[in-house]
Amino acid sequence: MPSNEHVRFIQGNEACVEGALYAGVEFFAGYPITPSSEIMEHLARRLPRRGGKFIQMEDEIASMCAIIGASLTGRKVLTATSGPGFSLMQEALGYAVMAEIPCVIVNVQRGGPSTGLPTQISQGDVNQARWGTHGDHAIIALTASNHQDVFAMTVEAFNMAETYRTPVVLLFDEVVGHMRERMVLPEPGQIPLVERLRTSVPEGVDYHPYLPREDGRLPMSDFGGVHRYNVTGLYHDMWGFPSDNPKVVHGLIRHLVDKIENNVDSIARYKAYYLEDARTVMVSYGATARSALHVVESQRRKGQKFGLLELQTLWPFPYDIVGEACGRAKQVLVVEMNMGHICAEVKRALTNAGNVFLINRLDGVFISPTDIRQALRLIAGRGV
Template identity: 65%
Template structure:
């Protein structure tokens, strides 16, 4: 284990990205994500990387796509309104299969909402913010150390599958400070980009995936000149309206992620073995859920927590298995039930699934969760 520091979640994200060999960041100031940009403005040049503050959120997302195609690991960071603005270019990255990481430090919405207060209202936007059928990966974290590690995971998944990965943090996690211990080099696995083995100058199909769904790349400026487009395209990257090509690409973009749902699942679990009430939560809400579980275990109550770090693709099998013996499943989140709706579709008994939420810009408390459970159990509020 390396150096310890006492930092915000945002700085842990920046340092995790550097551990994963981030070399290009483009961004625009927005609370509560700004410290990621500030950290990287300071740190990236020290490793020969580049930070650029663009004219807006849209251009930041576009710039990282350009830099990624030139061979660099890239990231941008934003929050609610900026995340909305980036969606068109996120869709482009999905379509053109450009590896990139997008941090969304969730704050209260809709619209400008609550710039300095927490929310988890962007769960569905992370999944469906870009138009059209597609799949995407979204990850969460509930501690400063986890932010670091999950950021490395985000890069690994983005590089492995050539896809945008949304790091769905929240204002609470981004701004809280805790101990961060930087892992030594090599301690965490770092995936590097998969390059084509086709020799320069020899015809290369830039959009012909391997059997395993992975798509080897060649950098702009290197020996293979190919076309990248947001239009439906064939294996050469040429625009096409051929129904077979369109269906092939749609299925490829969807399947390369959805077929890996189980292997992409990252989670933490606490006291699930004998739990008759299973809480499901993520991000900062998971801390309150865990506090509640911990407090109630002291009283002999059989509560457990499943903290989902991968929320997209939604790990339905995992949720079904982990809640199979639960009398109640309580989803604790700071929105109107965006993940709860997914849990309901995943479990055997959706009637046993309840939402414990808070949507007033404050971190949900263990008491909030306790009261919801009391009410559900018919013991009043």
């Protein structure tokens, strides 16, 4: 039994704040936007108490830029937004990919496109997280369906940002963000933390900020330290200076993609429910996984062999894990609140894509177990 001082009854957005603080966030820059604003409101209060910095910028573009600048001084950094703000961040997100800047971006998703449905749920930014910034690249995006997992995934996001020197997107949704539920704050040390890997190259010795070690990691040197180097969004050599040498360009784009895509298994986080003998596998993530799990459990009680694969890592997409979980199923039902972003990936993961069905809602109303059951009847050809 956790002691009461560790138990919270809070919003998902606050769970994210608790996770970020646990991970050691030291700098936040953001711009108010529903349904994510509680994250910045809480950090405005909490960060200065522990010597961290908080700034409300003039827009989301500036917010994303500011956290990149702060990260280069050696801090763990965070910004939080929702759809329209996430769109504005895309250029600088690509910069963080290119310049390999550890940072975490929370997108508490709402209905889009445009101003859309500011106070209602959607999961329509899954592909924007993947391909929102221009050019080939890889990205890490995580999500969660409950507050304990929001906390854990937020810590994971900071850990992965440091491990892979990359931006990590946390794709929450309005329901998880605003819902209140119980969460138990882990003890310090209970979840391991990855700290900034700093170079051991001494002063006066040539330091290469963009030369990966044998294990693929790139030790950093803080701005203000003894190593003066260049950071740019242009293709660059191992010192960080611009280069359009085809070998350098090819090497860098391969490195940026491979460091993520070659570690899909290490990055993959998911939860498997009743998959061992499942004939019908639901694939879901975020708040919708709660409704999916409810249906799976009620079907199980009726003797139906339903299972659920709850994805927590959306990108890089864990094709092998999905293939393994769904390969033997008679049918696969992807439950999500968009027009099939993850459904398309599930189909790519399976040889028999004809068995994959999308169950969704697009009207801002949270998909309920009843909605899913109705869809099941439709798919079974039993009418509505």
